[in-house]
Amino acid sequence: MAEIFYRTYPKKLNKDKSDLGFVDIYDLDKRFMLAKILGIDCLIIEDIFKKDKNNFFDYSQVDKNLGQTRDFVGEILLCHEMSLSIILRIDINKINEQMEAKNILAILNFWIDKGIDGFLFDDCKNSKINFREVLLYLKKTYKNLILIVNTKNGEEYKNICKIVDLSYKSMENENLKEFILNENKNSNIFSLNNDFDFSCLNFLDFKHFYTISAKLIAIITLIRQNDIFIKEGEETLYYLDKIDSRIRKEIFDFYREIFLVRYDYLDIIRGGYFPIKLKDKDVLSYMFYNGKKALVILNNLCQKDIIVDLPKFIDIRKSTFVIGNISKRTIVKNINLRAYESFVFETYIK
Missing domain, CATH: 2.60.40.1180 (Golgi alpha-mannosidase II)
Known part of the structure; x- marks a missing residue:
């Protein structure tokens, strides 16, 4: 069964009146509640780790500006109590070059022991680490671990884990149509919010852009056979300024309706x-x-x-x-x- 993933960024501040964002690790439970209401399966937690002076990540420690590692571990337990899975996004290219594979595995094992259900890895072709071997070890050792690789070309990983391409893409109406109707019909690029995932100039001239167009994209994005990746804020048009909170709630409620439709007709959607x-x-x-x-x-x-x-x-x-x-x-x-x-x-x- 295809799953629904919600990509969330705890360090982002939500300043709109809908109060659907959060400031730090301590408020992650707000996102858990939203995910539960929407019917989302998994949350992908991004950008929460400590950086050193050379801009390398220390994936063993949470950024102290967001909270303490022990507090995040508590949030993992809360997530599981709500029957949600929690995934960490890891970019191995941003790990110190001196670190060996065994040290990376030690970090991953640390988070697995704390209850993490899986990892979204950014493709690390530039890394000295044998990434494929890391994936094979994780798959063999942890049977139920969710493994996803974000890459443009995932041939070498396709029998090991899920593959997704979350890179920037932009296209106009006709190209969008061809993109879906042909071999890429199950891509995950569709997004709103001017957030570098979906671009259509004609939409900007339409007076009911915020509601009608947002719902159109929701239908295309969510009623699909493959895994669905949603960026934080898409369900409330967070990235667009000067929108009435009632419109944000209307979009949020529509997302919820779409998820219910998807589950009601899943036997058909999973067919041909x-x-x-x-x-x-x-x-x-x-x-x-x-x-x-x-x-x-x-x-x-x-x-x-x-x-x-x-x-x-x-x-x-x-x-x-x-x-x-x-x-x-x-x-x-x-x-x-x-x-x-x-x-x-x-x-x-x-």
Whole structure:
């Protein structure tokens, strides 16, 4: 089963009125509560470790400005009490070059003993450490340990751990459509908040950008077969200034609804994937199916209304609206997709 990962940064300060952020290690439980409400499986904790004068990380010690190591260990226990898994992000390239593999393993073993459920490693091709051997040791020694590598090319790791590419990417509507419909349909790049993961200039001209577009991206991002990686703040548009707290709450509640939809239809989502090729290049359309049951996702990626003719293999009479970013829709053969409209409906294949 694909998992949902929430990437959180304890040292970031949230200054908006929604008060959904935290200042230090002692407030991590606020994020645990949010994760539990949303239905997230795992939290990835980033940027909490001590740095030396040469900017190398000491992964055995928490940054004293955030709290004490013993306090973080207490938060790990709290996380487990809420049935959440907790993962540390480790960049081996930022470990002192003099450190040997056995010392790195000692640090990882230390955190595993404290209750850490896994690690997200940044690819360390520039490191002198035999990283693949480190991964193999961890996999063999700890059967239930979650191992993820952030890399552009993970061929050498794919039989050992999960692979993800969290690097910066930017594209316009047409490229976005092709990216999803082709071999990269399960990528994790989609994000909002101008946070270097998703970019679409046309969105910025749309007067309902904050709500409708955010929900559109949520549907594309969260109703997927593979693992989902969410950055802290996406669920509240934290990185965008001057947004009313009511809008932030509306986006947060929509994320929660999407997660519930995903779990309700997981048997279909985990089945087959089929891109629905329509005439208009600005419509991103695809479906997941299991036997005769299917879940269809329609997305209008432009600032104009578009008439969509649904394929003949979709049984319109047995189609039911599930969720959308604007309003509830009646499913008919010819659908007028409004600007930046996105919705999901359940159907049967003839």
